[in-house]
Amino acid sequence: MQHYQSTEIRLVASTPGPFVMGLNYWPRKKAMYWWKEFDAGEVRAEFAEVAALGARVVRVCLLWEDFQPEPWVLAPRQIDNLTKVMDAAHDANLLVMPTFFTGNMSGVFWLPAWAVSAQARPNPALLMVEGSYSDRQVRDLFDDPFMLRAELFQIRGIVSALASHPALFGWDLANELDEVRNPSSYDGGWLWSYLLSEEIRKLDPVHSVTYGAHVPSLARGNGLSVADLAESNDYLSMHGYPLYSEVARGPLDSDFVPFLNQLTESLGGKPTLFQEFGLCTAAPEEKGRYIEDEFLGEKKAQYLASEEEGGAYYREVLEKLYLVSSLGALAWCFSDYDPQIWDRPPFDRAVRERTFGLTRADGSVKSAGMEFQRFARQVDHGSLAGWGKQKLAFPITADRYYENPSLHFTEMYRWYLDRRGTPPARP
Helix, strand or coil, X not given: CCCCCCCCCCCCCCCCCCCEEEEECCCCXXXXXXXXXXXXXXXXXXHHHHHHHCCCEEEEEEEHHHHCCECCECCHHHHHHHHHHHXXXXXXXXXXXXXXXXXXXXXXXXXXXXXXXXXXCCXXXXXXXXXXXXXXXXXXXXXCHHHHHHHHHHHHHHXXXXXXXXXXXXXXXXXXXXXXXXXXXXXXXXXXXXXXXXXXXXXXXXXXXXXXXXXXXXXXXXXCCHHHHHHHCCCEEEECCHHHCCCCCCCCCCCHXXXXXXXXXXXXXXXXXXXXXXXXXXXXXXXXEEEEEEECCEEEEEEEECHHHHHHHHHHHHHHHHHCCCCEEEECCCECCCHHHCCCCCCCCCHHHHHCCCECCCCCECHHHHHHHHHHHHHHHCCCCCCCCCCCCCCCCHHHHCCCHHHHHHHHHHHHHHHHCCCCCCC
């Protein structure tokens, strides 16, 4: 295992900035199976594409089952593979944001066998354990002392190995972990974030810590309020897709993402990075259309945008995020997935997840990718103006908001649109 002595502080422990352009990465031919089927050459080739798109930060998720196959065992091969990923990023002039504890990913829950119990779940969702769907109950990921100790064990091993790597951007505690199971209380969510964040800082006082939160941290009582996360996170992160929201004005609502960014910052009192945004598209030359698709175990109508709509959506969201003082935008995601893996979870059930990319499965750049690239050039050249000029102060405190988050979420979006003078719009 190789260690590095950093000759330069790449990121102070407070916030990234001034406006970060990045993307979420899974290889187009491997997706969530890339750690099991790791190919360093593939990563290097695709990181060259990432850099050409203008991204500067790559977020990579450490699938839990691959990195920690047993509670007190970290897979040396995977830490070596992660080191190779960061080496490739450094050579491509990219920075890497590793994300621990990736339970939920693209609508499937991926957990090691030791993180589930023998008890059956009353309402089984899509849980993958050791390559098969499972109907077992997930152990308490936030309040169980055994699970907390195991999570700290993973953090110690990975942070110790890579804290001084020159390609490290910062650390991300988890990806939407509350989708797998909620903390039992807001106090439990606060404590979980505090314990993990402080453990990272003991080993790495230089790089920042955040958590990959999503709309449920704003719209329902999921045990992870952004105000509580802000106490231990150096900056806040948010994920959001109008496609999945009943509050948004349709799947192409480009005001929804900047609203989420501002609301998160207002409630948490810390700058916010939009860590995931994007949309799924229909085939080239096809018009946008609705399909019936599986979403967390339920059949729902999902919208596949035309590629032209995708480009317009990216252009508008990026411009609006900049104007509301976002720390930056990480696209979901690098590429559409190769049809050869569409028969593997999650793509066997979730058709929309096949085509969220900035690039197509053949490597060609989609309209969304072109708009991303154009905006990234403007950021690099310093030709943009007006960062934060449309920032609004929300008329509600965090304490009052979290008394009834579902109600206030809807109210605050109406308030936001009214202040923006934005008319209703649906495709």
